[in-house]
Amino acid sequence: xxxxxxxxxxxxxxxxxxxxxxxxxxxxxxxxxxxxxxxxxxxxxxxxxxxxxxxxxxxxxxxxxxxxxxxxxxxxxxxxxxxxxxxxxxxxxxxxxxxxxxxxxxxxxxxxxxxxxxxxxxxxxxxxxxxxxxxxxxxxxxxxxxxxxxxxxxxxxxxxxxxxxxxxxxxxxxxxxxxxxxxxxxxxxxxxxxxxxxxxxxxxxxxxxxxxxxxxxxxxxxxxxxxxxxxxxxxxxxxxxxxxxxxxxxxxxxxxx
Amino acid sequence: xxxxxxxxxxxxxxxxxxxxxxxxxxxxxxxxxxxxxxxxxxxxxxxxxxxxxxxxxxxxxxxxxxxxxxxxxxxxxxxxxxxxxxxxxxxxxxxxxxxxxxxxxxxxxxxxxxxxxxxxxxxxxxxxxxxxxxxxxxxxxxxxxxxxxxxxxxxxxxxxxxxxxxxxxxxxxxxxxxxxxxxxxxxxxxxxxxxxxxxxxxxxxxxxxxxxxxxxxxxxxxxxxxxxxxxxxxxxxxxxxxxxxxxxxxxxxxxxxxxxxxxxxxxxxxxxxxxxxxxxxxxxxxxxxxxxxxxxxxxxxxxxxxxxxxxxxxxxxxxxxxxxxxxxxxxxxxxxxxxxxxxxxxxxxxxxxxxxxxxxxxxxxxxxxxxxxxxxxxxxxxxxxxxxxxxxxxxxxx
Numbered sequence: 270x271x272x273x274x275x276x277x278x279x280x281x282x283x284x285x286x287x288x289x290x291x292x293x294x295x296x297x298x299x300x301x302x303x304x305x306x307x308x309x310x311x312x313x314x315x316x317x318x319x320x321x322x323x324x325x326x327x328x329x330x331x332x333x334x335x336x337x338x339x340x341x342x343x344x345x346x347x348x349x350x351x352x353x354x355x356x357x358x359x360x361x362x363x364x365x366x367x368x369x370x371x372x373x374x375x376x377x378x379x380x381x382x383x384x385x386x387x388x389x390x391x392x393x394x395x396x397x398x399x400x401x402x403x404x405x406x407x408x409x410x411x412x413x414x415x416x417x418x419x420x421x422x423x424x425x426x427x428x429x430x431x432x433x434x435x436x437x438x439x440x441x442x443x444x445x446x447x448x449x450x451x452x453x454x455x456x457x458x459x460x461x462x463x464x465x466x467x468x469x470x471x472x473x474x475x476x477x478x479x480x481x482x483x484x485x486x487x488x489x490x491x492x493x494x495x496x497x498x499x500x501x502x503x504x505x506x507x508x509x510x511x512x513x514x515x516x517x518x519x520x521x522x523x524x525x526x
Numbered sequence: 527x528x529x530x531x532x533x534x535x536x537x538x539x540x541x542x543x544x545x546x547x548x549x550x551x552x553x554x555x556x557x558x559x560x561x562x563x564x565x566x567x568x569x570x571x572x573x574x575x576x577x578x579x580x581x582x583x584x585x586x587x588x589x590x591x592x593x594x595x596x597x598x599x600x601x602x603x604x605x606x607x608x609x610x611x612x613x614x615x616x617x618x619x620x621x622x623x624x625x626x627x628x629x630x631x632x633x634x635x636x637x638x639x640x641x642x643x644x645x646x647x648x649x650x651x652x653x654x655x656x657x658x659x660x661x662x663x664x665x666x667x668x669x670x671x672x673x674x675x676x677x678x679x680x681x682x683x684x685x686x687x688x689x690x691x692x693x694x695x696x697x698x699x700x701x702x703x704x705x706x707x708x709x710x711x712x713x714x715x716x717x718x719x720x721x722x723x724x725x726x727x728x729x730x731x732x733x734x735x736x737x738x739x740x741x742x743x744x745x746x747x748x749x750x751x752x753x754x755x756x757x758x759x760x761x762x763x764x765x766x767x768x769x770x771x772x773x774x775x776x777x778x779x780x781x782x783x784x785x786x787x788x789x790x791x792x793x794x795x796x797x798x799x800x801x802x803x804x805x806x807x808x809x810x811x812x813x814x815x816x817x818x819x820x821x822x823x824x825x826x827x828x829x830x831x832x833x834x835x836x837x838x839x840x841x842x843x844x845x846x847x848x849x850x851x852x853x854x855x856x857x858x859x860x861x862x863x864x865x866x867x868x869x870x871x872x873x874x875x876x877x878x879x880x881x882x883x884x885x886x887x888x889x890x891x892x893x894x895x896x897x898x899x900x901x902x903x904x905x906x907x908x909x910x911x912x913x914x915x916x917x918x919x920x921x922x923x924x
Contacts, residue, residue, distance in 0.1 A: 323835050353837030363828035365850045376846045380837025388845060429832075436836055 274472055275299040275322065275440065280331030282317050282496070291317040292328070293496040299440075299474060304466050306487030306504075307476040310516060314496040315476035319442045322474070323355045324348060335440070353380025356433030356471070358462070360445040362425040366418035370409065370428050373417050374400045377435030396435070403431035407461060423454035430461050441465060443475040447482070455479075459486050480507065551615060552604070558611035559600035566682055567592050569689040576692050603674075610675045714895035718903050725885065730904045733881030734912070736799050736874075737867030740806030745860060748811045751776075752818030759822060772815065779812035784870045785877055792878040802879030806867045813866075817859040818852070825851045858923040865916040872905050882908075 275298070282292040292314045299305055307315045320326040322333060324340060333340045335351060343351050356377075364373045378396045379387060386392070392400075404410045407427035409420075417425060426446060433441055443462060447455035459475075463486055466473045477483045483490055484504040492500035492507075492515040500511055513520060603609040670676030751772050753759055760769035784805050791801035829847035838846065875883020886901040 325831055325835060349837040349839065351837075352835060355835070357832065357835040359828060359832060361828055363826075363832035365829045365847055366826075367854070368846075368850045372846075372850075376833055376838070377836050379833060379839075379842045379846065384839060384842065387842060432832070432836070 272301045273298045274301040274336060275474075276332075276334040277318075277322075278332040278334070280318070280321055280328045280333060282314075282321060282326065283329045290496050292321070295331070295493075295496070295498055297491060297498060297501065299472060301472055302466070302470055304463065304473045304475065304486055304488045306483040306490045307474065307493060308478075308480060308483050308490060308515065309493035309499075313493040315493055316444050317496075318493065319357075319444050319474065319476060322440075322442055323352050323357060349380055353436055354439050356436045356438030356441040358426070358429050358433055358441065358443040358446045360448050362422075362429045362449075364417040364425055364428055364432075366416070368417060369414050370404070370417055370420070371400060371413045373428055374403055374431045374435060377403075377432035380436065399435060400431075403434040404428075406434060406464075407431045422450050423458065426450060426454075426458050427461065430458070430465075434465065437469075438465075438471050441471050441473045441475075443473060445476045445478060448478055455482065462486070480512065551619075554615050555604045555609065555611035556600055558614050559604045559609045560596045562610050562678075562682070563599045563603070564592055564596035566678070566685060567596060569685045573685060573688040573692060608673060608675055610678055613675050711895050715899040715902065717896055718899035719894075719896035720900065722897055722900055726882065726900050726904045729875075729882045729885045730908050732799055733871040733875065733883065734868055734908060736802050736871045736879075736881055737806060737864055740803045740810050740867050740871075741860060741864040743803075743807050744810035744814055744863070748814035748818055749856070751811070751815045752822055755815050755819035756822035758825075758827070773819075776812040776815045779808060780816065784809045785873055788874040788877050788879040797878035797880070797884070799880030802871060802874045802881060805874055805879060806870055809870070810863050810867060814859060814863055817863075818856060821852050821855045821859070822848070854923045858920045861916040861919055861923075865912050868912050869909050872909070 277295060277297050277299075280292055280295045281290070283290055295314070295318060307318065309315055317326055321328045322335075322340070324343070328341060331341070335354075338351070340348075340351055365376070372390070375392050375396060378392060378399065382392050382396055401410060401413075404413060407430055409424060409427055409431065412420060412424065417428060420428065426449075429446075441462065446462070447458050450458060459482060462473055462475060465471045475486070477487075484507070487504050490500070490502060490504050490507060491498055492511075494515055499515060500507070507515075600609070600611070604611055670679075754765075754768045755772040755776065757769060760766055787805035787808050788802060791804040795801050795804070825848060829851070830843055833843045833847040871879070871881055872883045872886075875881040875885070876887045878884065882901055882905055886898055886905075889895075889897040889901065
């Protein structure tokens with residue numbers, strides 16, 4: 270079990286404008302098969318940390334190792350090969366609204382498919398089958414040819430998950446995947462992530478707002494505050510005192526079940 | 527929230543920068559005032575002499591005299607801290623005219639001049655170094671009609687209206703004087719000559735195709751350039767440079783009307799439809815670059831992030847996340863531009879750019895108004911139908 274898959278060493282991110290420290294010397298290790306939950310206030314650096322892992326944001330300093338390979342040094346094709354192993358699910362789904370569900374899901378395969386045919390929208394047969402399977406997994410096969418913006422928020426996030434599934438990811442980064450959804454839908458989305466974690470053995474790093482959801486789904490919790498790790502431990506270890514440390518004195522815990 | 531104060535080594539630099547800013551501000555105020563006063567003097571004297579002499583002969587005041595007078599008056603006026611220039615600079619820079627916190631960044635009027643006018647007293651009190659003025663010593667700004675600058679604006683508007691009337695020689699009575707001649711032409715225009723129908727239809731088609739050709743040629747060029755002219759896609763020093771160059775070039779080209787481009791190209795490649803196409807082509811590029819790039823700037827960056835995250839190449843990111851977002855607006859703008867190009871094409875023909883406009887101009891030169899009427903009829907028909915068609919299509923696209 271305790272096999273480190275992702276090692277983050279002293280990662281710091283300073284935004285050029287207004288010298289904002291988004292991340293301050295963050296170090297942590299993620300083991301294979303974990304469901305790691307990141308908590309913290311908005312602006313605490315959760316999104317930045319996730320995006321540093323797949324280099325949507327360049328860390329200012331520090332190293333990030335995926336299976337022992339330094340991601341921060343990767344360029345061009347090497348970087349693309351690393352990215353295609355890492356699935357990402359976004360708060361606002363990040364689907365192309367005007368494109369069909371199928372096209373959005375197939376886009377998840379762009380890192381693998383032969384590049385030239387994809388320029389005219391052609392994918393190998395295996396990928397078409399895989400897209401159907403992914404949509405079956407999230408229960409949206411019948412919506413395959415619907416435009417993405419015709420779907421509800423929860424359905425759109427399921428398309429986002431199907432897109433990540435296409436990558437057969439070893440690691441899934443989920444950036445507040447349920448913040449834009451109602452509580453009932455939130456649970457079903459997290460169950461899909463849990464399923465990917467259990468069935469496909471994908472490691473999940475998931476930023477969440479609600480502590481109740483973090484306790485329920487997380488195998489481990491890391492809390493960020495002002496870009497620094499302020500707590501690392503098991504879900505049950507977060508008591509009222511810890512909670513106030515992370516969220517501030519005035520915070521009250523809100524339950525979502 | 528307390529602003530972090532820059533101190534230590536940066537202090538001197540900051541002070542120098544503040545001094546430069548202040549000097550620049552003062553120069554701006556002075557130039558605006560001088561230009562404003564010179565304008566008032568020149569235009570005022572023009573209107574006065576025109577009215578006094580009644581002949582329309584302008585008796586000029588010596589230029590040097592006006593300049594000296596304007597400079598002197600501007601220097602005095604600006605120093606009072608309540609001139610038109612002061613207000614304009616204040617307005618443009620967005621600096622609030624009141625309270626204590628902004629005192630140091632405020633324009634400081636020239637020291638040591640006593641000018642006990644209501645406005646200037648307040649400004650001087652704010653600008654003086656030393657103890658901060660209390661709230662009570664900061665009176666609210668007077669309404670415009672109690673100030674010199676307010677009334678000088680009113681005078682400027684009146685003078686401008688009077689001068690504009692004199693310069694453009696507006697005289698509506700002349701419309702009535704020449705009406706009988708015009709009515710004759712109008713009557714002939716309203717009886718279009720159908721015998722030239724074939725020729726008219728042919729040349730109208732030429733104009734339509736000119737617009738079409740110019741649009742088609744402009745699409746690929748504008749589409750490529752638009753990616754350079756979108757701020758959100760212009761990354762790095764090279765990107766920023768290209769952004770600035772493309773944007774500037776497009777603005778310059780757009781500021782020159784198609785008809786002027788047509789004259790240039792008619793001289794270059796001889797009269798005919800081709801120079802017309804070239805003129806429309808150049809203007810279409812500039813116009814479409816602006817419209818396209820604005821569309822690119824308003825795309826949702828989310829899908830781009832997502833396709834990058836799955837390991838897509840740049841071209842794939844473009845095709846899978848950006849193109850789907852812009853394709854419909856691009857088509858819509860292009861149709862709109864075609865519509866404009868056909869309309870412009872009729873005008874461009876008049877300077878030798880081919881098509882129906884050229885034919886129309888030929889008949890105008892020989893006073894064959896029935897034929898001109900026919901041409902106008904064709905222009906109305908084609909412009910109206912293309913306008914309607916493109917509006918319908920664009921409606922469906924959005």
